Amino acid sequence: MRLRFGPGKMLAVTVLVAAAVWLGDSPTAAQSARAGASDRATFVGTYRLVQTEVKDEKGQWTRTPTFNSVGYITYADTGHMGVHIMPRNRPRFAANQPTPEEALAAIRGYTAYFGSFTVDESRKIVTHKRVGTIRPGPPPDFLRYYEFTGERLILTPVPANNGTREQATNRLVWERMPNAPLSAEEKKFLGFHKLLYTDSYRMKDGKEIFHGDKVYTRAETSYIIYTPTGHMMVHLMDNKGRTEYAGAQATPEEALAAYRTYGGYFGRFTTYENHNPAFVLHNQQGTLRPGGENDATKRFYQFNGNVLRLGTPPTVNAAGETTGGHLYWEKLPAIKH
Secondary structure (H helix, E strand, O other): OOOEOOOOOEOOOEEEOOOEOOOOOOOOHHHHHHOOOOHHHHHOEEEEEEEEEEEOOOOOEEEOOOOOEEEEEEEOOOOEEEEEEEEOOOOOOOOOOOOHHHHHHHHOOOEEEEEEEEEEOOOOEEEEEEEEEOOOOOOOOEEEEEEEEOOEEEEEEOOOOOOOHHHOOEEEEEEEOOOOOOOHHHHOEOEEEEEEEEEEEEEEOOEEEEEOOOEOOOOOOOEEEEOOOOEEEEEEEOOOOOOOOOOOOOOHHHHHHHHHOEEEEEEEEEEEOOOOOOEEEEEEEEEOOOOOOOOEEEEEEEEEOOEEEEEOOOEEOOOOOEEEEEEEEEEOOOOOO
C-alpha cells in the first residue's frame, strides 16, 4: 500500500519517531484476572479477529456462515484504541485510480477507525470514542458489551435505544496476541502517534533545491500505531472537506470521495537499525486499497525528541532530481480524565 494524500497524489513517507514507550506491556487476560486487575487494565493489548457470530432462532450464538475477514483491534494503557477489519478476496482496481463503483466495492464491509476508549465495569460496556473513521461525518461513539473468556475478548454491539445484551443479535470474537520479542530499537516505536504535518523536497547533485512548505491536510486526524505484539496500523484521514453520505449507505460517488480522503493499512513491523540509513519495514496484512495485502513498505526513520519522521525511498524525476517527502508524527501522552 502506498500512502495517499488526496486524489492521485503520492506522498513519500519519512517519519520522525519520538522515543515512544507503550505504557505497560499487556499481561494475558488470565494473568490479569489472577492479579486482580481492573477490566480496563485487562483490555490493554492487541487482538486478532477470530470470527463474527449471529444469534439463531433458538437464541444460540453461531459462527457467521459468510465470515471471511482479517482484522486487529488494539487498546493502549494511554486510553487510545484503533481497529482495522478487512474482508478478504476483494477485487483489485483495473487502473491506478478506482472508478466510483470500484471504490464502493473496496470500502464495503471494511471497518477502520481510531480514537479513545473508556470502560464501564458496572455495566460491562466499553465505549469507543472515535476520532476518525472511513465514513465521513462526526463519528458517534460505539458502545460494546464485553466479556473476557480465557484469552478471548467478545464484543457485542449495544442494540439501538441502549438495548440489553440479551437483545443483541451479532457479536465479534477477538483473541489476544502475545507480546513479541522486540529489540530495543523496535520498542522505541511503541505507542500511538498523531500526524503533525507533511513536507516534500527535491535535490540535485547532492544539494537541496526545493523544500516544500508544511502541509496540514491530514494533520491531527491521522494516527500511526505500533504495539508490543509487533503489530502496526495506520489511519490517514483528511481533516476538512469530507461530506457525509446523504443516506444510510454510500452511493458510488460518495464512496469514491470517502476513499480518496481516508487511507490505511495494518500488519507487522520490523526495524533495520544497522542499515544506513536505518529503516522500518511495514509488512502489510491488510489495506484499504484492494490487492495491497502482503506488501512490504520500507520507511526510513529518525527520532527527534517526541517526534517520529518516516519516509519512503526517494525517487528520481524526469529532470534528474531526487524527490521525496516526510510525515512527522508526535507520540501521544496518556489521556487525562
